[in-house]
Amino acid sequence: MIASLAVALVHIAVVGAGAPLLIGALGTLKARLVGRRGPSPWQPYADFRKLLAKEVVVSTTTSWVFRATPYLLVATSLVTALIVPVATVRPPLAFAGNIILLVYLFMLGTFFLALAGLDAGSAFGGMGSSREVAVAALAEPTVIVAVFALALRADTIDLGRIVERFGSEPHLALNPAHLLAFAAFFIVMLAETGRLPVDNPATHLELTMIHEAMVLEYSGRYLALVEWASAMKLFLFMTLLANLFVPWGLTEPTGPVAVLGGLLALAGKLSVLTLAVAVLETAVAKLRLFRVPELLAGSFALAFLSLMAVFLVR
């Protein structure tokens, strides 16, 4: 009980504290790749600190939904952090619902964020909400199907056990279906976390944004919470990608050393992945909005193929 509480705290601490660094590092890398010095990777921490000290301006049109949403977003991200194998293959809340819970927790966040976008009544918020739910609704099935393709091969939908199984029997991962699922998951990760080529986190034009359009009305601590939650979402997606498809380095939480080892392995994997995302984001432009569904449909097809392959190549 105490041990699992400790693991829970480690998970929350790593995800909560690591997420801003990940966003910051992405920003730095992307700037370097286009010839700028760029912000420090620690910049998001300074931003959050400042936002927490600021006043909040709330639109008179909004209701409690708008004010509750930032907290709810953080809560969904934190709970998700307890389901994803971050530092060990025994995430403390894994038993509560496995991968399906993971997907639906993200949907819970999206649901409320989209409502909050509508709440202020500005066209920008509605625009962001409408686009976000369209992307999420098309991305979510891919996550389920892709992860499930893995789950079937590992014969469990418990994320930790999937990692464990692939870690101990690497030949399971040597499979074209595995690669298909990886590709599908990677695309969906970009879509769900608002990265290029789906959304441009660097854009400052109301009419083109997705995520930022929804949060245009947030300020101060609310903005900090929303941005923190979305940073955690990116961190969790990248962690999932790293640990599910490159499952080595994670063990059961037998002691601080094992947990530390898992974290180090994760740090290594995330560094590589961050670089990959940064390079990709500088190498592509944002897709035209209605090309995004085509991309998502493509990723869904990949995931579906991967799943079929489980039966066909048995």
Add this chain to the structure above:
Amino acid sequence: MFRQLRTALRTGIATEPVAAAGEIERVGARLASEVARLFGRSLAIRQVDAGSCNGCELEITGLTGPHYDLERFGLRFVASPRHADCLLVTGPVTRNMAEALRRTWQATPDPKFVVAVGDCGRDGGLFRGSYAVVGGVADVVPVDAVIPGCPPSPAALLAGLLEAIGRPRR
């Protein structure tokens, strides 16, 4: 993509150290202490064109380019005044923009500060006295600092902003 990487490698990092000392006219005493404490490492800027000829905007956009790269100091431009700490206002403030500027200022959460940019922003410049111009930025919203010039160069803008938030240049 490889051609792109090659270009990136050949060009390297174009960002330069900040050269000149900031020429900035402080209007209030508030700036130095509180602003530096809060925004020394993170400053979100909402730019408002309240009537400029677009010369100042041209130079302000230069700040985001590789030479000046204001992001390295934790400064960045944001889309909504709700996200902003600082309004970077160019003038002269026209009659038709005065209300919009006032509302933008209202929409920005406290603590915040206003930097007027350019000779027009300071007092209306050449356009002072026109039937369609209210005057400088300070005639509409409280101004904390002025970065003069017509238009101020990106170097002057960057130095001025860093001076305003009391951030050492490196």
Add this chain to the structure above:
Amino acid sequence: MNRLVYGVIAAMGIVAAGLGGYGMAGGAGTLRLAWLVPLGGLELTLDPLGGLFLGLIGLAAAPASVYGMGDPDGGGRGRLAYAVFVASMCLVPLAANTMTFLIAWELMSLASYALVLHDRESEESVRAGWIYAVMTHAGLACLLAGMLLLGAEVGSQRFADWRAAAPALAPATRDLAFVLLALGFAGKAGVIPLHVWLPLAHPAAPSHVSALMSGVMIKLGIYGLLRVSLDWLGVGPPWWGATLLVAGAVSSVIGVLYALVEHDLKRLLAFHSIENIGIILLGIGSAALYRVAGLDALARLGLIAALYHTVNHAAFKALLFLGAGAVVHATGTRNMEAMGGLIKRMPWTAGCFLVGSAAIAALPPLNGFVSEWLTFLALFQNTRLDAVGQNLVFTLGIASLALTGGLAMACFVKAFGITFLALPRSDAAAGAHEASPPMRLAMLTLAAACVALGLGPTLVVPVFGSVAAAILKTPPSATGGDWLTLRVAGEFASLSTAAIAVALAASLLVPFAAFWILGAARRTRAYETWGCGRIVQTARMEYTATAFANPFKRVFDFFYRPSKRLDIEFHPESRFFVERIEYENPTRSIFDDWLYRPALELLQAAARAVGALQSGSANQYLAYILVALLLMLVLA
């Protein structure tokens, strides 16, 4: 008077629920009144499955009736029909022979028909009633034919005799009976493409009736499908289950797609009923397939999922219809484009509707999530099956369920967001008022049910498990896990919504409390919505329901086939001066265009051929059908 009638019906519902609970717990009983009607007399039997549905009807009828007490539109002529409607629904799951069943079934249909037609002035209601009558009687004809066929083959009209004789029947007979009965029941359940009546009829009825029609009446179609595929006809061939699974996949996706572009609030909900029926069918289909393969535990899992979702859907759909009713009553319209901002004027209704929305969107930790989770698991387990064809059917089910989840979430962002948030889009919405206390009580009860069913799967699943075991005639097995966690299929998966709820609540409250203690609330200022510096915000600048669904309309344009129309009136001498612009972008229904219209045309052609009978009156056709049915009954 109003209160008395509805109060009595509510009490009747509670009694029915008690009786149903008794049945589920294993209590059995039979009531025979052979003298009452010819052909086998009236016979009622209580068994676990019937008990479950009886309980469901009772539990849904009680809050709906309480709501009816407070609903100013609920009085008058509709009360008698409503009483008959509820009573006949209670009889259906108890009926033990053809005659009893068909009488109850037809009474239910006629009473609901009368309720759909409650507003005779409205052309829409009349059209809805007409289509409803045609479809429901076409279904009845199928049922009658199937039952007579079985009755003739088995030599008895008692269901218990069918059950016993089923294994000995010729496969062709069984298949034919399955097809006829399944068609009849699927029509009532609103399975695509037999759904056309549903989105017309449900919204046309008063809201507490809509709640029961969507919440439980269509579930009696599910009840019938369960009887047909798992009970009366014994273990059928795999294609029965596969058909149900595919029908479920298609219904779920198409139902939610239609709902997405709908901006009539009640019709949107009606389309979601089709979607949810589809999800239930996924569970039933998987159960049937697993049973054929002899995987009893998995069959039970599929059935539990289906039953759980049946109950859940009754709870949240009844809740949503009641909420929609309160909104419609307050604003005088069902059109979402004229709503908005109601959360400030109707906080209770908004809160309840939000719970219902989150539940139907399967968001944890509410009840919709639990049953979709179970359905997913039932589908996932198909690796245990060693038949590639069937595996692929399951894969289709998984994909469609996954797709449905996302789309339903999107749809309820729209339904709740456009209806309740931001500024009112019409004067009626601006002047809306909160629902009356009985209406609120009804909604709160159902909302509480959604939460309870969500948090308590460890308590609920064993109950459904025993019902499932009774249908499948397997010994009830203990489900894994403890009071906190539900374990399914060993190590494969586990669920604990209570743990999720606690974790969510904790991680929500900690930051909130931290800010509160630090006095953050004092640093909050209210100011107008950011309008780019200038614009005073009006409702004209808000996203509309149509607009919200626009991305989907574009993505699925092959399905919606939108037909854009842009009318511009120019100045007679220059096209650069526009005097008026009008834009429309309606969608078209594939089923109307490609199935029903050709069918109708064919029918008309046939009618012309049979010149003598031709009169062009729909009622006359209906009369023909009824006469034919009666003849067959008498002759059989």
Add this chain to the structure above:
Amino acid sequence: MLPATTTVEQLRRAALEAGAAGVAESSPSAIRCRVPASEVPALADRLAALGARCQFLAAADTRVTGGDFTLAYVFASAQLTPSVTVLVSVPAAAARFASLATRSFAASRFEREIHDLFGLVPEGHPDLRRLALHQYWPQGYHPLRRDVVSRTDFVDTGEAFPFRRVEGEGIFEITVGPVHAGIIEPGHFRFSVEGETIVNLETRLGFVHKGTEKLFEGLALDAARPLAERISGDTSVGHVLAYCQAIEALAGCAVPPRAARLRVVLLELERIYNHVGDVGMIVNDTGFAFGHAHCFRLREELLRLNERLTGHRLLRGAVVPGGVTGPITTARLAAAATRVETLVAEFAAIVRLCLDNTTVLERLQGTGRLTEQTATEMQVVGLVGRASGIDADLRRDAPFAAYGETGVHVSVYGTGDVWARTMVRLDEAREAARLVREVARLDTPGIVHVPVPPLAPGAHAFGLVEAWRGPVWHWVVAGESSTLGRVKVVDPSFRNWPALEHAVLKNIVPDFPLCNKSFNLSYSGNDL
């Protein structure tokens, strides 16, 4: 489009047939005349048959000298040569004149502006909603009349502009501006949409209306020069050159050949840095940060080159009436030409890299299409016009400064989409580099400035320059003792803004910024 054979002679005949008086040649390819107000529509129809449409219309308050208001029309083809300038008197008492709005879209805009600022009513105009002034400005307050008393007794009530309402269920309006999310000038866009597809767009500008034209009145010639440079900050050279050319035409002084050549260099340097920056912004709006960063790096190098050459990054202060100032030696010019060539070559490489990226190309092609037909009917000018197949460029068609010596290759594309507007910019930047090199080759030391003789009061003249966006007009009426009486400025933006509303139709909302950037019109130059 104009038959290339139209001659001044034909125009003269048409004018005479329409009852014109005082027909005179003001240059080999331009004539002037006076026409009674009532005859203007008939004249316009005759000229239209020759391919000449209204390209310019301005009012001047000449009540003090002549008792009437004066309207000055210029009719010409898209190439602006040959042209007819028609002066019309509008009696102060009636304050009405016949509208050409349904004959010429360009005229309809000028007429709305005159209606706001002078209070003269164009009769028969189908759309007299306000253009230059906002709704809250008092009725009857026409600030460009000479006798008006400047008013400050009215406040911004936020009264809404009567936008056109699109009927249909589910249609709503997206309102953007005046304060935009990016670092751009203020203006208001109102989209009527059903979700993402743009059904209708109306732009509402005038937010940076600074009364610039009024400020010119009464200024001495040299004092007005800085104001001309600040009409649109990114077109400092274009505007000041048009201003100086108008003054020089009025004074009848010819600038020295070296000054004329240096003016070419300055105008082309302005063109290059703007085109480079614009392509950077266009690419940035596709989300391709790489192209943006490199274009902005190059733009910064170009601006620094400007500063080395003229002492000002935006080339201000270099062009003056009578020539140019500043220490531009032959050697420095040659060095600058080499530097420009290097930078433009690098720019071309970056653009090629961007356009080879299919994700970028896909965003540009087919987006924001302005068809040749619409462009022609709307009388679109300059760069935007050239991307929509309108083959017009003053540098070639009516050479000014030293363009006659250098020759200009004009780049025209037919697709009218964002891609075409990007390609025109690329081609023009390269051509500009060639022109700078050519001038550097021709350059020999010499004087660069002559004094400007005094102006005759009441005389008027045009200065016409193909700046980077398109033709810039300055119409100057001399006041007493070598001051300015009336200065009418037309930035190409004023002509092209409405075309944007047509280019974005049927596009989706998130592609609007891309369309807008590819037009990159000036708000300040439009609002004045």
